[in-house]
Amino acid sequence: MRALLAGTPVIPVITLDLVEDFVPLARALVRGGLKVLEVTLRTPVASEGIRRIRSEVEGAVVGTGTVCTAAQVDLSCDLGCEFMISPGSTEQLLTAAAQAPVPLMPGISTVSELMRGMVHGYQNFKFFPAEAAGGVAVLKAFEGPFPDVRFCPTGGIGPTNFLDYLKLPNVLCVGGSWILPNDLIAARRWQDIERLARQTASVRGIE
Ligand code: 3PG
Numbered sequence: 001m002r003a004l005l006a007g008t009p010v011i012p013v014i015t016l017d018l019v020e021d022f023v024p025l026a027r028a029l030v031r032g033g034l035k036v037l038e039v040t041l042r043t044p045v046a047s048e049g050i051r052r053i054r055s056e057v058e059g060a061v062v063g064t065g066t067v068c069t070a071a072q073v074d075l076s077c078d079l080g081c082e083f084m085i086s087p088g089s090t091e092q093l094l095t096a097a098a099q100a101p102v103p104l105m106p107g108i109s110t111v112s113e114l115m116r117g118m119v120h121g122y123q124n125f126k127f128f129p130a131e132a133a134g135g136v137a138v139l140k141a142f143e144g145p146f147p148d149v150r151f152c153p154t155g156g157i158g159p160t161n162f163l164d165y166l167k168l169p170n171v172l173c174v175g176g177s178w179i180l181p182n183d184l185i186a187a188r189r190w191q192d193i194e195r196l197a198r199q200t201a202s203v204r205g206i207e
Contacts, residue, residue: 063076
């Protein structure tokens with residue numbers, strides 16, 4: 001996961017209802033410099049959307065999000081995804097993903113969940129829901145006992161606070177949907193989303 005996420009400050013979290021929106025949205029994000037995309041498995045069109053992005057959007061690195069079951073691990077592998085992200089971690093999910101050829105970044109919000117993930121060999125976690133679970137202060141506290149663990153905080157992060165997270169040494173990148181506001185998607189304002197992505201991507205000079 002670390003190699004995959006190196007150089008990307010933000011993972012856009014994509015949840016779409018209309019299958020025709022996936023490709024233009026992904027193109028806008030990739031053109032803006034955000035190439036690592038999480039497509040959540042929350043809508044019936046998500047699988048087809050992932051297929052289309054993979055075949056039509058050059059440069060996109062696509063993973064599944066909201067992966068909660070072993071069946072969704074299998075689906076992610078069948079779709080050719082490059083990574084998987086889950087909001088939380090169950091024994092069944094951690095076990096299924098440990099045998100899969102695609103890396104999982106499991107979600108945690110407590111120390112005990114983190115330790116359970118480490119038992120399964122995980123070192124990189126989604127911290128979710130980041131703001132509601134204590135935000136920057138909690139990640140700073142995690143650093144003492146778990147100096148080698150890295151996080152991708154997600155949930156409640158936006159333009160006013162994402163830099164606070166990125167400054168932390170144990171944060172790989174942050175995830176969020178603020179780069180793709182619903183009103184811009186509904187209006188198909190892809191250039192505005194590209195601009196927003198470019199502003200966001202430029203924080204670490206990866207544009
Ligand atoms: C997720 O789906 O991972 C998060 O809910 C995204 O959170 P956000 O919409 O608050 O950015």
